[in-house]
Every structure is written in C-alpha cells, then in structure tokens.
Amino acid sequence: MPLIPLRPLLETVDKYHFAQGAFNVNAVAQAKAAIEVHEMFRSAAILQGADLANGFMGGRTDFLNATLEDKKIGAKNIANAVKKFAEDSPIPVVLHLDHGKNFDSCKAAIEGGYTSVMIDGSSLPFDENVELTREVVKYAHARGVSVEGELGVLAGVEDHVFSSTSTYTNPLKAVEFFKKTGCDALAISYGTMHGASKGKDVKLRKEIAIAIKECMMHENLFGVLVSHGSSTVPKYIVDEINALGGNIQNAYGISIDELKAAIPCGIGKINVDTDIRLAVTRNMKEFFKNNPSKRDSASIGGVYQLLEEKKDQFDPRAFLPPIMDTVMYGTIKDDDTAALVEVIEKGVKEAIGTLIVEFGSFGKAPLVEQVSLEEMIERYKKM
Numbered sequence: 001m002p003l004i005p006l007r008p009l010l011e012t013v014d015k016y017h018f019a020q021g022a023f024n025v026n027a028v029a030q031a032k033a034a035i036e037v038h039e040m041f042r043s044a045a046i047l048q049g050a051d052l053a054n055g056f057m058g059g060r061t062d063f064l065n066a067t068l069e070d071k072k073i074g075a076k077n078i079a080n081a082v083k084k085f086a087e088d089s090p091i092p093v094v095l096h097l098d099h100g101k102n103f104d105s106c107k108a109a110i111e112g113g114y115t116s117v118m119i120d121g122s123s124l125p126f127d128e129n130v131e132l133t134r135e136v137v138k139y140a141h142a143r144g145v146s147v148e149g150e151l152g153v154l155a156g157v158e159d160h161v162f163s164s165t166s167t168y169t170n171p172l173k174a175v176e177f178f179k180k181t182g183c184d185a186l187a188i189s190y191g192t193m194h195g196a197s198k199g200k201d202v203k204l205r206k207e208i209a210i211a212i213k214e215c216m217m218h219e220n221l222f223g224v225l226v227s228h229g230s231s232t233v234p235k236y237i238v239d240e241i242n243a244l245g246g247n248i249q250n251a252y253g254i255s256i257d258e259l260k261a262a263i264p265c266g267i268g269k270i271n272v273d274t275d276i277r278l279a280v281t282r283n284m285k286e287f288f289k290n291n292p293s294k295r296d297s298a299s300i301g302g303v304y305q306l307l308e309e310k311k312d313q314f315d316p317r318a319f320l321p322p323i324m325d326t327v328m329y330g331t332i333k334d335d336d337t338a339a340l341v342e343v344i345e346k347g348v349k350e351a352i353g354t355l356i357v358e359f360g361s362f363g364k365a366p367l368v369e370q371v372s373l374e375e376m377i378e379r380y381k382k383m
C-alpha cells in the first residue's frame with residue numbers, strides 16, 4: 001500500500017495508549033528487513049532516515065560533510081526503496097525524516113518522498129524554534145506531510161546532533177509550542193541521551209511528559225510526545241562485538257522498564273537507532289569470523305578490512321562504503337554480497353522485533369487508518 005503520513009498513526013497511538021517504535025535505516029536492505037519484521041508482528045512501521053543518512057544514501061560516504069544535493073539524491077533513494085517494499089505490504093508504513101537540520105533539509109526530504117519530517121530547532125531560542133517549526137509545518141501540511149518538532153536539548157552525539165549537557169523541556173513551553181506551531185508531535189528532553197553512552201541506570205523524568213499531556217488535555221490540544229535517544233544498547237550484543245575483536249566501552253542504554261513506564265505518561269513514539277547499528281555490526285563481524293574465505297572476497301572483502309581497522313566503531317556506515325551500490329540501490333552483484341546482506345537483515349530484525357513487542361505496537365496495524373497524502377491535505381486544512 002502507499003506510504004501514509006505520520007498523523008493517522010499518531011492518532012491511533014494516542015487513542016489506544018501504546019507506543020510506536022521509530023527505527024532508523026541507512027541502507028536498502030535495512031528498509032526491507034524493517035518492513036518485514038513489522039509485518040510479522042502486524043505492527044505499523046515508522047522507518048526513519050536521519051538528515052545525514054540521506055547524505056550517505058546519496059553516495060556521500062563522508063556523510064558528515066554531505067551537501068544539500070547529496071541529501072536530495074539520498075532522500076529519493078531511500079524513499080524509492082521504502083515505497084518498493086511497502087507497495088505490497090499489508091501494514092501502514094511511514095517514512096520519517098529524523099533530525100532535519102533546517103528548512104531546506106525538510107523540503108528535500110518531502111520532495112524525495114518522505115511522508116513525515118522532523119525539524120530540530122531545539123538549539124535555537126524558543127521564539128526562533130517556533131518560527132522555524134511553523135515555517136516547516138506550513139510547507140509540509142500543505143502537502144499532507146506530518147511534522148515533529150523538538151523542545152529541550154538532549155545530551156549525547158548522533159550524526160550532527162551534539163550537546164554535552166541537557167536542558168529539560170518546560171511543560172508550559174511545550175503546550176505553547178504546540179499551539180503556536182501546529183506540529184503533530186514533539187520530541188521532549190526528559191532524561192534520554194543520543195548515542196550509545198547514556199550512563200548507567202538512567203531514570204527518566206516521566207513527570208515532564210505527564211505535565212505536558214495534562215495541560216494539553218485541558219487545552220483540548222492534540223499532539224504526541226516523542227522520546228529521542230531511546231536505544232536500549234543491549235549488553236549482550238556489546239559483549240559479543242567485543243568478543244569478536246571490537247572495542248566498545250562505556251556503552252549503556254535506556255532500560256526497557258524505564259521506557260515502558262514512560263508510555264502511559266504520554267510517550268507515543270520512541271526513536272531507536274543505536275540498537276540496530278550494534279546488531280548489524282555484530283552480525284557482520286560474526287559472518288567474517290565464521291567464513292574466513294570471504295575476507296579476501298573481491299566484492300565484500302573491503303567491508304572486512306574496515307571492520308578490522310575501526311574496532312572502536314559500531315555504525316555500519318563506517319564499514320559499508322565498499323558496497324555502496326548495494327547500500328543505495330539494493331544491488332546484489334554476487335553470492336558473497338547476498339550472504340552479507342542476509343546477516344545485515346537479520347541484525348535489523350533482531351533489534352526491532354524485540355522492541356515492537358515491548359512497546360506494544362504488535363497487532364495494532366489494522367487499527368491505523370489508511371490515509372493518503374491527498375486526503376491528509378484536506379484534513380490539515382480543517383484543523
């Protein structure tokens with residue numbers, strides 16, 4: 001079926017009180033695997049491409065330096081892949097831009113085929129954040145595309161998103177933000193962190209989410225709260241990577257129990273990226289350990305070399321440049337490439353499948369209304 005905007009899924013989440021995991025993908029194979037595992041659990045799917053992931057999918061292996069043109073190419077590549085695998089899927093699928101850096105990045109994603117965008121103005125003063133988000137909302141809603149904003153600053157590192165300290169979201173400012181921007185969802189700062197090093201035994205400030213939702217109910221406002229930086233960083237996967245020669249230190253995630261406790265407090269969308277990166281990297285290391293003859297493969301041997309050179313990294317984008325045609329277009333040139341893609345897909349499914357169950361979205365796909373972008377344009381006009 002065609003991709004849907006985020007708004008109908010948010011309305012379902014809000015009505016039935018569960019959370020929808022939103023999972024970052026950086027390759028065609030990852031998009032395929034993410035959709036397939038959601039189908040298995042009869043869950044709707046939110047696939048996310050981060051702003052710089054679009055640069056990577058545009059062929060820019062040094063994606064931190066990706067240009068707007070790179071991002072435009074990448075947005076089309078990932079959208080084409082997601083549309084291909086969603087076309088015959090029985091579940092609703094959303095393609096969402098994660099951490100749009102500016103208006104032009106959001107515009108590029110929408111033009112490329114994204115059905116939802118996040119504009120991150122959290123580093124700006126409140127009024128400037130409102131102005132930027134409102135500008136994106138005006139452009140996106142006129143095209144049926146949903147919008148997520150962000151208020152408050154998360155500590156940690158993820159792509160170009162970096163802060164050494166966090167600033168908790170002010171609940172009253174959050175309500176004002178929804179009113180002034182008209183955004184559909186809002187990422188809040190309540191104790192999560194970007195990256196794999198979140199610190200031990202993180203306790204979430206769930207009262208922040210509760211206060212925001214209570215105030216919104218009094219104001220009769222709709223809006224779903226989003227938990228960024230919410231990877232659980234499974235210890236067993238980190239241990240396995242290190243046992244395979246990796247060197248990942250001080251990696252701690254948000255506990256499943258903390259995240260599940262936040263759901264009834266108003267958190268309806270939970271972003272996860274690091275867990276997938278870890279599972280995919282572990283699987284690739286394991287593959288080359290168990291298949292030593294593949295280390296010199298003409299097609300995938302370069303991936304092994306990078307895995308050996310970059311032992312302290314776990315982002316698959318650090319290792320995949322030798323097979324960029326496979327990353328960008330899903331091209332399978334030989335049996336070696338097919339074998340490596342298979343273990344990449346299995347890693348994605350392992351990381352995502354557990355969280356679909358834990359967050360409660362399994363079996364909920366039939367509850368989500370199938371709304372086209374054209375229909376959503378008309379609905380936004382009336383809101």
